[in-house]
Amino acid sequence: MPDTVVLTGRTLDAELVWEIGVECADVSLDRSAIDAVRRNRDALEAAIERGDAIYGVTTGLGALVRERVSFDEAAAMQRDVLRSHAAGVGQPLPSEVVRAALAIRINGLLRAHSGVRSAVVEHAAALLNSGLVPRVPRTGSLGSSGDLAPSAHAFLPLIGEGELLGAEGEAQPAAVALRDAGIEPLELAAKEALALVNGTHFMAAIGSLLTIRCARLADCADGIAALSLEAIRGEPGAFDAAVHALRPVPGQERSAAIVRAVVGGSERIGSRERDLQDAYSFRCVPQVHGAAREALSFLRRLVEIDLNAATDNPLVFDEPTRVVSAGNFHGQSLALAFDTLRIALADLASISERRTFRLLSPSLNFGLPAFLTPDAGSSSGYMVVQYTAAALLSELRALAHPVSLDTVPTSDNQEDHVSMGMTAALLALESTERLELVLAIEALCAAQALELVPGRPGDGAAELHRLIRERVPPLVEDRPPGADAEAVRTLIASGELARAVARCVGE
Numbered sequence: 001m002p003d004t005v006v007l008t009g010r011t012l013d014a015e016l017v018w019e020i021g022v023e024c025a026d027v028s029l030d031r032s033a034i035d036a037v038r039r040n041r042d043a044l045e046a047a048i049e050r051g052d053a054i055y056g057v058t059t060g061l062g063a064l065v066r067e068r069v070s071f072d073e074a075a076a077m078q079r080d081v082l083r084s085h086a087a088g089v090g091q092p093l094p095s096e097v098v099r100a101a102l103a104i105r106i107n108g109l110l111r112a113h114s115g116v117r118s119a120v121v122e123h124a125a126a127l128l129n130s131g132l133v134p135r136v137p138r139t140g141s142l143g144s145s146g147d148l149a150p151s152a153h154a155f156l157p158l159i160g161e162g163e164l165l166g167a168e169g170e171a172q173p174a175a176v177a178l179r180d181a182g183i184e185p186l187e188l189a190a191k192e193a194l195a196l197v198n199g200t201h202f203m204a205a206i207g208s209l210l211t212i213r214c215a216r217l218a219d220c221a222d223g224i225a226a227l228s229l230e231a232i233r234g235e236p237g238a239f240d241a242a243v244h245a246l247r248p249v250p251g252q253e254r255s256a257a258i259v260r261a262v263v264g265g266s267e268r269i270g271s272r273e274r275d276l277q278d279a280y281s282f283r284c285v286p287q288v289h290g291a292a293r294e295a296l297s298f299l300r301r302l303v304e305i306d307l308n309a310a311t312d313n314p315l316v317f318d319e320p321t322r323v324v325s326a327g328n329f330h331g332q333s334l335a336l337a338f339d340t341l342r343i344a345l346a347d348l349a350s351i352s353e354r355r356t357f358r359l360l361s362p363s364l365n366f367g368l369p370a371f372l373t374p375d376a377g378s379s380s381g382y383m384v385v386q387y388t389a390a391a392l393l394s395e396l397r398a399l400a401h402p403v404s405l406d407t408v409p410t411s412d413n414q415e416d417h418v419s420m421g422m423t424a425a426l427l428a429l430e431s432t433e434r435l436e437l438v439l440a441i442e443a444l445c446a447a448q449a450l451e452l453v454p455g456r457p458g459d460g461a462a463e464l465h466r467l468i469r470e471r472v473p474p475l476v477e478d479r480p481p482g483a484d485a486e487a488v489r490t491l492i493a494s495g496e497l498a499r500a501v502a503r504c505v506g507e
Contacts, residue, residue, distance in 0.1 A: 007103065007125075009033045009110030012307040014300060017208035021100030026129045029110065029121060036112035037121055043321040044115035044191060055314045055325045056194040062145070062411035071190065078188035079159055085152035085197050086162065088137030093202075095133040095165065098154060100205035102128045104307055105151070105196065111309070114195040115316035115323070123158055123186045124196075130181045135163040135171055136202075142410065143331035143421025146312060147202035150422070155196040160185030198312035203334045206425035207303035213432055214296050214341065216498035217439070218289065221348050222255045223501035224443045225285045226262035227464050228355045230457045231449035232366050233272040236263070238283040251293025256286035261504040262460035271455060272366055279364075281354035288351050295344035299337040306334065331421025335404035338424035345431045346396040349438040353389045356442045359449050360386055372448045373475065382445050385481045389441045392434045399431045440488035443468055443497075448475055460504035467491060467500055 005016050008030040019025040047054060048071060057074045060067035061081070069077065092098075102124060108114070109121050127134075134157050140149030156162030157174035164177040178185060188196075228234075237243070239256045263269050277283055314325040360382055362370035373381025403423045409416040447468040450457060457465065471487040491497050 004028050005103070006030055007033070007107045007110055009107055009112065010308050012104065012107045013304055014208040014211040014307075017100045017103060017205065017307065018212045020103040020128075021096040021205065021209060024099070024131070027103055027106065027125055029106075029125055033110040033112065034118050034121065037110060037116065037118045039318055040112040040316050041115055041117050043318045044316045044323065046321050047316070047323050048190065052323060054191075054323045057191050061194070062414050065414065074190035075188075078190070078193035079161075081193035081197065082152050082156050082159060083161070085148045086156055088140035088149040088153050090137045090139040092165070093136045093138050093150065095169075096209060097202070097205050098133050098136050099128060100208055101147075101150070101202045102134075102154060104201040104204050104208070105154075105199055107307065108199055108201060108310055108312070109195065113310040113315045113317065114312050115191045116195045117189060117192065119186065120158075120188070120192050120196070123183070124155070126183050127157060130183060131167060132157075132164040132177050132181060134174075135165050138426060141202060141422035142408070142415075142418040143200075143203055143335055143423065144329065144418035145411075145415055146198035146200065146329040147331075147422055148197050150202045151197040151199065155193075158186045158196075159188060195312050198329050200306050200309075200311045200329060200331050200334060200421070203331050203338075203421045203425050204303050204306040206429060207299055207334055207338070208307065210341070210425075210428055210432060211296065211300045211303055214345070216495050217348075217432065217435060217492070218255075218293050218296060219258060219498040219501040220439055220492050221289055221292075221352065222258035222285070223262050223460070223464055223497065223504070224352070224439055224446060225282070225289070225355065226259040226458075227446040227450065227461050228359060228442060229259065229278075229282055229285075230263055230266060230268050230461045231359055231368070231446050231453070232278070232282070233268045233270065233453065233455070234278045234282050235276070236260075236269050238278070239286060244286060249290050249294065251297065252286045252290025254293060255289040258501060258505055259285060261506070262464065262501065263458040264460060264504075266456065266458035266461065268453070268455035268457055279354075279358065281351050281358065285351070288347060292344035292348050295340045299341050302333045302337045331419040332404065335419040335421035335424045338421065338428045339400075339402040339404045342396075342400045342424070342428050342431045343402075345428070345435045346393070346400040349389075349393045349396045349435050352438050352442045353386070353393050356386050356389050356445050359442075359445045365449070368449050368452055372445060372452065373478070375477070379478045381475060381478065382448065382481060385441050385444065385485060388482070388485070389438050392438050396431055396434050396438075399427045399434070403427065436489045436492050437485060440485045440492055443488050443492075444472060444481070444484055447472070460501070463500050463504070464497065467497060
């Protein structure tokens with residue numbers, strides 16, 4: 001079991017979010033941050049007592065900002081804010097995304113600018129540590145005004161409403177599940193429901209998990225490309241460190257270094273009759289894969305800012321005491337980063353599918369058996385698995401549509417420019433799943449091709465080949481290849497193949 005992650009409001013990163021979301025680490029709350037939350041609540045109550053006009057406290061929400069609300073009504077309407085905003089539909093989000101989002105929102109509240117009581121933060125942490133996960137539908141957030149709908153579903157259980165999922169994924173009414181877990185429902189005070197539903201925490205949750213997952217995928221893409229290079233006995237010059245020092249894009253240099261490490265010691269690389277240079281899908285691996293790494297770095301930088309940010313509205317400041325309405329909830333930075341990532345993922349799939357095509361095609365594969373079958377003609381070998389890669393690539397290209405441009409005004413045009421950041425994030429999750437399969441298909445074909453030409457591969461390539469063969473036997477006679485591709489995808493998704501690649505590089 002991972003160690004408990006201490007949330008301070010300032011020290012969360014993607015790896016810690018992964019521990020909480022995926023590995024189910026517990027969280028604890030930094031005491032000095034809790035003290036700051038208490039002082040911040042005092043500042044809000046002082047502003048209320050002065051009679052300051054405060055959005056969501058003395059006014060309605062969204063286009064109802066001109067409607068006045070009394071203090072007593074502000075406290076009473078918290079339940080209705082959670083109920084009315086829980087408008088999500090569709091299949092539930094993965095539990096790891098919801099756990100990650102809860103942790104990120106708790107961390108944001110610990111920045112002590114949201115005006116909540118410390119009890120709210122403590123109850124949210126108790127819910128996260130209970131092992132129960134709110135059932136949160138996938139669709140409903142526009143990525144502006146915060147992730148309103150998913151957040152409302154996530155925090156309804158704090159007041160004993162909504163649904164919670166148990167360890168086996170079974171849904172229970174929140175009131176029942178909380179009672180069994182020994183957690184009392186919380187009565188929210190003025191401003192608190194708004195603080196819970198406002199913010200970029202669901203977008204940032206998906207971004208954090210994809211930061212880790214896609215970094216592994218990038219390493220896998222490089223390692224699998226190296227395996228394909230071994231299979232065609234490709235030219236090594238395109239991966240020379242001196243070449244990439246002349247164009248020092250960090251992602252490009254890392255991709256070249258991984259390919260060099262994986263094929264290191266190979267007797268096969270450069271051994272066929274010299275063509276001086278290979279096709280772009282092999283020769284330009286560092287440039288194309290490296291560009292995708294830069295897109296991932298862009299996402300990570302922006303996500304990790306939001307992990308330790310106050311992204312709700314309004315914001316409460318202690319010294320001097322003031323409450324400011326602004327727009328930190330707007331997810332445009334993340335929406336743009338997710339759009340960029342999906343384009344990069346589609347391009348990684350594009351170049352991978354081209355390498356698969358070349359491994360299989362008798363006119364292009366330098367003497368390998370047609371479609372990597374020992375009995376071409378009566379057998380089709382891996383011919384049609386390339387069709388699957390092409391179909392996945394088409395889907396990835398459709399998913400790469402830039403939704404950050406798709407603003408749709410809401411709330412009587414008060415919210416007249418929205419980011420669609422959550423849509424961009426959900427599409428990025430789908431893109432990642434498809435890229436895993438495209439890379440799995442290339443790995444499947446590269447492993448088969450490696451066995452059909454003599455010569456010792458590099459130690460790293462041999463290790464990757466061994467891992468693939470532990471899950472998929474060589475293709476001797478035709479069989480449905482879909483299960484083979486799924487087996488290799490599991491190897492990629494688990495991170496095991498990426499860890500083997502990292503060992504080759506010495507990290």
